[in-house]
Amino acid sequence: MGGGRCIFRSCPVTSKRNPTMHFFKLPVPDSQRVMVWLKNSQKLELLKLTPEQQANRVVCARHFRYECFMNYKMDRLIPQQTPTLIRIRKDLAIDLENIGDNGEPALVELPPPVLPHLIPPKGFNCPLGFDKEPSPLPLQSDINVVHTVTTRERSCNSYGRIEPEKNPAREIKVYTRTYKRKMPAAKSIQPAKQVIKIETVSVPVNDLHHAEHPLVGSESDEAHTTFKRSTTAIDNTEPIVISDVEEPTQLQPQATLLQKSLELLQQDHNALKESFESLTARYILLQQSNIELKAMCNATSTTKTMPPQLTKPQLFNGVKKYLGPTMTALLRMEMFGGAERAWKPDEKQFAMELLQLGDNIYKHCSDEWRFRLPAMGEIRSWLSDKNAIADDVNQDI
Structure with a gap:
């Protein structure tokens, strides 16, 4: 429920003039229902607005049937409802869904609600606001009836x-x-x-x-x-x-033909008007689709123009030619080292030399600098094997 000014045709209702009136926002997430709402409101030009701007447009409760509401307060709508009434009084409205024989919406009387949750209690002020507004002028037929009766009574009193x-x-x-x-001009009399x-x-x-x-x-x-x-x-x-002067007989056939031509032209005009409105709505939808497709094409082209990314082996091969043997071994250990991979000879040599500098230095490089180094027990086994081989060589000499 929102507030502001009602957009339904020439409805004069505003939240300032009618503080008890309830307003309902356009169903922006459902584009088909938004089109139906705006078509009944004769506001198809609002389709050009952005969804954020359309969300600020509202329709007052006067244009919904009693059955469209959840309660007698008329402050909440049942889902999937559409405004179709142009109320003249609380119980009299032009129904856009009830088309008469002349092709125009019919004037219908609105029966009071019969469902229990729609019947207001006694003393409840209707939020539609018709009770506070002045009553409409009497119909011409009522005036004629009153005038006829008065004249007849006056005539009886006069001649009595x-x-x-x-x-x-x-x-x-x-x-x-x-x-x-x-x-009649059609007959020769x-x-x-x-x-x-x-x-x-x-x-x-x-x-x-x-x-x-x-x-x-x-x-x-x-x-x-x-x-x-x-x-x-x-x-x-x-x-x-x-x-009496005899009238010419040629006028009535011409008048009949002109009347038929006028009716045909009126029908063609109505058909062209409906076709124009439908084409306008379709054009707006196609324009929105075109904008979305252009945005998607721009995003796709941006993705395609990005340079290809290098794999880890390609990156390592490109960098190692600028490094020395020790830094190359350290870089390989950082990029590819792990428990599932066997350590290479230069990597073992670097780890043994680092451990020979001291256990504290080795722990500092592993814990503080986060070097990916082998375990200390594994390095000590490598050192013992190396020393055993060296002793065997010395004995042979």
Whole structure:
């Protein structure tokens, strides 16, 4: 869970404005899921960022379903979840996974959670933040229904009882409107005749109660007489006949063809848009793969250009020509000496001469200087054999 600004399309949620909101970082280790998240968020340009920069981008909890969370606090997600909702209210959202007949995401109602671990306790403040925000404006259909009912009630009150004002009765004005009925252009029909409709406008009714203004007999009779005269005048009015003008029949086929062409072009546009988005994502992936391959090629070329290393025998043969016999024997003992290897004559000679200098000197060279020398008992046996051979030679002489 992270914080900051939500990147999902035009979502206005930030950690500063919505401190109780929970934010979730992009699943950077899974590149396929990162692409799906950014495609739903319409932020494919973030694929160009490095993984460290992508890890700082977050999506708020409003864009996940209730079933995506581990608990009612909505602070942890179940693995492998994807944001798919554009919430308008807590229980109303645009579902990106629910595509309608027109090819666009549908507006769906979100049922409350039914799983026990997702049902919040009483008094729990929902972290989505819709409870604190002002309620959305009423729909146009609600406004129309209310307006229709009010007008109907007002009409019933107006025609149920005529209550003239205390002022002298006004004359009723009659307005006439002329209408033309358009005939379908695809069929050849003779021009039709239509009668003008006449509408009557009644005098506005006073909102005061009848009890507060009792009718006087003369005023009531006068208003009734004026109303009857107006009605008689309306009934005696002769209707005016107007002939419709025949419309050309060539326009409707052209309009139909243009409409079909527009629909085909719209479908082609949507297909090209989807193809462009997929190609853009593929291009970004190929670009990343190209960078990785270049790095691997550079590492391989660096490894190949390293000079070959010499073996120990080759190194010894290259160095011994610069050394004397004693140093050559000492170097051979250091490089190749051991219990599994037999000591050579010059190495035995060097060890015996070093031991003849004194036991302390031999121990110092072996312990402090870390010379790889034979054991002292073995050297003494070599010395005894050497002395025995020398005595035999002297006796023979």
